[in-house]
Amino acid sequence: xxxxxxxxAEIAKVAKSTVSKALNGQKGVxxxxxxxxxxxxxxxxxxxxxxxxxxxxxxxxxxxxxLPHEAGYTLAGSYWSAIxxxxxxxxxxxxxxxxxxxxxxxxxxxxxxxTVIRRRNVDGLIIGAERLxxxxxxxxxxxxxxxxxxGRDPTxxxxxxxxxxxxGSEGLVxxxxxxxxxxxxxxxxxxxYPYNRERVEGYRLALERAGVSWNxxxxxxxxxxxxxxxxxxxxxxxxxxxxxxxxxxxxxxLDCIDVLRLxxxxxxRIGLGAFDDYRFFDYLDMPICAxxxxxxxxxxxxxxxxxxxxxxxxxxxxxxxxxxxxxxx
Amino acid sequence: xxxxxxxxAEIAKVAKSTVSKALNGQKGVxxxxxxxxxxxxxxxxxxxxxxxxxxxxxxxxxxxxxLPHEAGYTLAGSYWSAIxxxxxxxxxxxxxxxxxxxxxxxxxxxxxxxTVIRRRNVDGLIIGAERLxxxxxxxxxxxxxxxxxxGRDPTxxxxxxxxxxxxGSEGLVxxxxxxxxxxxxxxxxxxxYPYNRERVEGYRLALERAGVSWNxxxxxxxxxxxxxxxxxxxxxxxxxxxxxxxxxxxxxxLDCIDVLRLxxxxxxRIGLGAFDDYRFFDYLDMPICAxxxxxxxxxxxxxxxxxxxxxxxxxxxxxxxxxxxxxxx
DNA sequence: CTGAAAGCGCTTACAG
DNA sequence: CTGAAAGCGCTTACAG
Numbered sequence: 224x225x226x227x228x229x230x231x232a233e234i235a236k237v238a239k240s241t242v243s244k245a246l247n248g249q250k251g252v253x254x255x256x257x258x259x260x261x262x263x264x265x266x267x268x269x270x271x272x273x274x275x276x277x278x279x280x281x282x283x284x285x286x287x288x289x290l291p292h293e294a295g296y297t298l299a300g301s302y303w304s305a306i307x308x309x310x311x312x313x314x315x316x317x318x319x320x321x322x323x324x325x326x327x328x329x330x331x332x333x334x335x336x337x338t339v340i341r342r343r344n345v346d347g348l349i350i351g352a353e354r355l356x357x358x359x360x361x362x363x364x365x366x367x368x369x370x371x372x373x374g375r376d377p378t379x380x381x382x383x384x385x386x387x388x389x390x391g392s393e394g395l396v397x398x399x400x401x402x403x404x405x406x407x408x409x410x411x412x413x414x415x416y417p418y419n420r421e422r423v424e425g426y427r428l429a430l431e432r433a434g435v436s437w438n439x440x441x442x443x444x445x446x447x448x449x450x451x452x453x454x455x456x457x458x459x460x461x462x463x464x465x466x467x468x469x470x471x472x473x474x475x476x477l478d479c480i481d482v483l484r485l486x487x488x489x490x491x492r493i494g495l496g497a498f499d500d501y502r503f504f505d506y507l508d509m510p511i512c513a514x515x516x517x518x519x520x521x522x523x524x525x526x527x528x529x530x531x532x533x534x535x536x537x538x539x540x541x542x543x544x545x546x547x548x549x550x551x552x
Numbered sequence: 553x554x555x556x557x558x559x560x561a562e563i564a565k566v567a568k569s570t571v572s573k574a575l576n577g578q579k580g581v582x583x584x585x586x587x588x589x590x591x592x593x594x595x596x597x598x599x600x601x602x603x604x605x606x607x608x609x610x611x612x613x614x615x616x617x618x619l620p621h622e623a624g625y626t627l628a629g630s631y632w633s634a635i636x637x638x639x640x641x642x643x644x645x646x647x648x649x650x651x652x653x654x655x656x657x658x659x660x661x662x663x664x665x666x667t668v669i670r671r672r673n674v675d676g677l678i679i680g681a682e683r684l685x686x687x688x689x690x691x692x693x694x695x696x697x698x699x700x701x702x703g704r705d706p707t708x709x710x711x712x713x714x715x716x717x718x719x720g721s722e723g724l725v726x727x728x729x730x731x732x733x734x735x736x737x738x739x740x741x742x743x744x745y746p747y748n749r750e751r752v753e754g755y756r757l758a759l760e761r762a763g764v765s766w767n768x769x770x771x772x773x774x775x776x777x778x779x780x781x782x783x784x785x786x787x788x789x790x791x792x793x794x795x796x797x798x799x800x801x802x803x804x805x806l807d808c809i810d811v812l813r814l815x816x817x818x819x820x821r822i823g824l825g826a827f828d829d830y831r832f833f834d835y836l837d838m839p840i841c842a843x844x845x846x847x848x849x850x851x852x853x854x855x856x857x858x859x860x861x862x863x864x865x866x867x868x869x870x871x872x873x874x875x876x877x878x879x880x881x
Numbered sequence: 882c883t884g885a886a887a888g889c890g891c892t893t894a895c896a897g
Numbered sequence: 898c899t900g901a902a903a904g905c906g907c908t909t910a911c912a913g
Contacts, residue, residue: 225672227890238900243892253898270670274606275890278905283603285651294637304633308623311654315664320673321652322614325640335644341599343554344649477831484835502806503832506813556906567884572908582882604906607889 226269234267235260246271286314286529287322287345289332291353293445294325302473302499302518303351306373309522310349317530319346333359340366347529349373349522353416369532371525375542376417382532384524384543388418388498391514391547392425393432395496396468398512398549400433404466404494408439408457410450410479412471422470422498439464445471447478454482458493465494472499483509500550515548555598563596564589575600615643615858616651616674618661620682622774623654631802631828631847632680635702638851639678646859648675662688669695676858678702678851682745698861700854704871705746711861713853713872717747717827720843720876721754722761724825725797727841727878729762733795733823737768737786739779739808741800751799751827768793774800779807787817794823801828812838829879844877 228246232239237256245252245260252260263269277283288310294303307323314321322345324335332350336359339345348363348370355372360379363370372383399407409426412419423440430438439461443453458464469479476497483493484507492509500513524543531538557575561568566585574581574589581589592598606612617639623632636652643650651674653664661679665688668674677692677699684701689708692699701712728736738755741748752769759767768790772782787793798808805826812822813836821838829842853872860867 225890229890239890240892240900240902241898244899247892251898256898268670270667272607272890273671273673274603274610274612275905276892277603278601278607278907279890279892281603281892281905288652290637290640292637294633301630301633304623304630304636307633307636307652308619308621308654311619311652312656315654315656321654323617323636323640323650323652325637325644325650327641327644338599341597342602344602474831480835501832502803503830503835505810506832506835506837508835508837554906558906568906569884569886569908570882573883576908580882585882601906604889605908607891607905608907608909610889610908 225272226267228269228271231260231264231267231269235263281343283344283346284318285320285322285345286310286526286533287324287339287348289324289335289348289350291332291351292326292328292330294351302516305518306351306522309519310526313523313526313530317526319530324348331356336362340368347371347533349525349529353418355379369529371528371532373521373525374416374418382528382538382541384521384528384545385418386516386521386545386547388421389425389428391549392422392468392470392498393429394425394549395498395512395514396426396429397433398551399466399468399494399496400429400435402494402510405435406437406461406464407466407468407494407496408461408464409441409468409470410453410457411440411442411469412475413444414442419470426468426470445475447474450475450478451482454479458482458488458491464491466496467493468496468498470498472497472501480507500548504550504552510552512549512551515550517545517547520545554601555596557598557600560589560593560596560598564592610672612673612675613647614649614651614674615639615855615862616653616668616677618653618664618677618679620661620680621655621657621659623680631845634847635680635851638848639855642852642855642859646855648859653677660685665691669697676700676862678854678858682747684708698858700857700861702850702854703745703747711857711867711870713850713857713874714747715845715850715874715876717750718754718757720878721751721797721799721827722758723754723878724827724841724843725755725758726762727880728795728797728823728825729758729764731823731839734764735766735790735793736795736797736823736825737790737793738770738797738799739782739786740769740771740798741804742773743771748799755797755799774804776803776807779804780811783808783811787811787820787822793820795825796822797825797827799827801826801830809836829877833879833881839881841878841880844879846874846876849874 228239228242232242242260245257311321326332326335350370351373355376357379372381375383375385411423414420441453443449469476495509495511497513500515504511528538557568557571561571571589574586640650655661655664679699680702684705686708701710704712704714740752743749770782772778798805824838824840826842829844833840857867
């Protein structure tokens, strides 16, 4: 039924080890035989069995992408969709497949990682989880499974690709200042996410450079209630506020916008800055500028780094920082 | 290094075939030994090698999800994100992994399917591609690889899960009629997509039931230009139009909305009906109602059907149709 | 119930 | 360069 290396060997009248070498481009086969075998395999539509190769070589030809559980829920869903497809395409281009690891609802990321390690079913991992237990990366290191993080965690040694959180925020806030806003508050997601801290730094930097001393930073958890309450309190605490910089997108941002659009608030015409751009910003009746992230690049770059690692190279720099784009409306 | 079945057998002082049977819950092992072996494996954190199992049993423990190439681009990205994570979770719950297949830019879906068939690296497939060449499903049938389609193609015999396109559209249009709209045009995506045809049918049915003879249906391709042109022409052709039903979401819908918001058009206050709901509809300054699809259910149901097929059962009904929800704004 | 043996389809030293 | 052989870690008839 299934065409195997044995049939190829038989037809070509060589040993199957010779076929294997020819197919894998290894030395130790005459150019003539190689050509013969290659064309035969081509003609017969031969494709090696993934499982057999994996077992014999202890390389699976599969890379894994670890998603945070929230990936499926938030409107930032489009974020993960772009990451997934770009990684999948890069994987295919390198002759690999992409396995998706998503922790079950409520669980953290440790379970899937542990299973993957023990079952040995991926060669390497791209980790999209935004917060990561150092124990997990330690496990991966111990087991010699290469991984690349999307986003960066300063407390952990790892390869990573990230966007320029600080620079992007700085540019955005600088633009708000240049547009005439003078009292810009910053609403940030939880400080445990490194990117929120960096974006707050960018905010501070822009104010400092412009010689503006007025500032206000507040962190809030990623829940509808906390986000809404935070915006409400910021507004109440600063009657003279004229702009708000929100460090995150997705549902969190939408909740903030909801509050800003409330009847009592809307007349104040608060300017909005957001770290994440959406096309529907066009529909909002408020001045708004945003940071657009190069989503497909993030996935593609992470994959490239991982494949370098798999090839035994040490990609440099260890941390890739991608530029973002300021979108003005 | 890696713990294998041999070590377990040695420690338990039994043959490895006995260990295998015990672990896999097969008969032919005394309850006592089974318990012993199971607890030993548990204690030692033993997890069988995925590749070895796959090679020996010719079951990979992996299901594939085939995405259309557009998945990463459109705003409907959140659609795929929800499908992917829900399928991944269902797969995990069944002890399987999820492999993502995404055809390279410009290519169709045939390449990845062919590779998967020949490499034998999935046990079954969930096909998310919206348009499908019958040749592909024929290949899968021939190779005995079970598959479930998301969406339904009447020209192909297959298992599928879909939403109630006709009923949803009918309900939506009926609601528009009940709200006082009398001249409702329908802008549909390409007729090659079965769901577009079904949604148009729902539109017609609602008009018919209400005894409204005025109708206007137009199909347009999924490009920015075609969508915009279609809306422009519909508006120009029907100066008395008071509502528009768009059968699709994503970028296509956004392009339509752009045209409706154009200065010359906006004053007319066209009511909008959309098959796909987005939270940002709240921001639009136009009357709008929409259909919300049960995204996570779609993925979960498709996975359940596939696992039934893998277990040798024939899930019935062959086509699952999920209810949608009418969201009124 | 129990275990020895063959086999899944490859890769990889190792002789020749 | 070429090929015979062992081995990857399991599963699955098949005897006992």
